[in-house]
């Protein structure tokens with residue numbers, strides 16, 4: 001009886017968690033475009049983004065190692081969410097660097113700021129409330145723009161990333177991680193048609209003036225692409 005109750009709670013818990021994630025997913029809008037919708041329960045959504053089980057497929061340590069950030073660098077976490085990666089960036093670039101945590105939701109930025117303060121380490125970070133078509137980054141200061149599970153939320157992506165180019169330092173990079181458009185992504189809690197295929201990302205970034213310079217294949221459910229500004 002207890003086992004049946006526990007497994008029912010597990011199933012309902014998983015369904016609720018997926019529904020919450022779906023509630024903040026890219027949602028269909030007019031004219032076949034997509035747009036961001038605020039989560040119905042922000043606290044639950046944040047908890048879900050930070051759940052320790054996520055590490056199994058997200059492999060944050062390996063992602064960080066691959067990005068090879070150094071003290072003093074400037075990183076923009078575009079669509080920072082709960083700060084799952086932002087906190088790791090703050091540690092990697094140290095107080096001598098700069099982390100720009102960017103989101104369209106003030107609640108996410110507040111939570112990320114508090115979670116960084118809880119680390120009790122000196123840090124340099126700015127928390128930027130973006131608009132849907134502009135991350136409001138300063139010009140020419142950023143070494144890496146990091147976009148994890150956010151690409152599919154963005155609208156008019158070629159023109160968005162075309163504008164974003166001006167934020168990069170010479171030699172700066174854009175790293176994009178997002179769920180595969182096919183069965184490799186597993187259960188994501190919303191229809192896969194709202195995801196963006198890897199090939200489409202490469203095409204859209206190429207239109208925006210970038211070249212794919214590296215691709216990493218160690219994430220089981222997501223592609224991981226690194227771009228630099230085309231020569």
Ligand SMILES: C[S@@+](CC[C@H](N)C(=O)[O-])C[C@H]1O[C@@H](n2cnc3c(N)ncnc32)[C@H](O)[C@@H]1O
Pocket residue numbers: 036049078079080081082083084085102103104105108130131132133135147148149150153154155
């Ligand atoms: C699925 S969460 C990913 C959060 C984080 N990158 C992570 O990997 O844990 C997507 C985030 O993107 C944010 N977002 C959606 N549209 C955005 C936009 N146009 N500009 C900046 N952030 C956006 C949402 O508010 C949300 O925090």
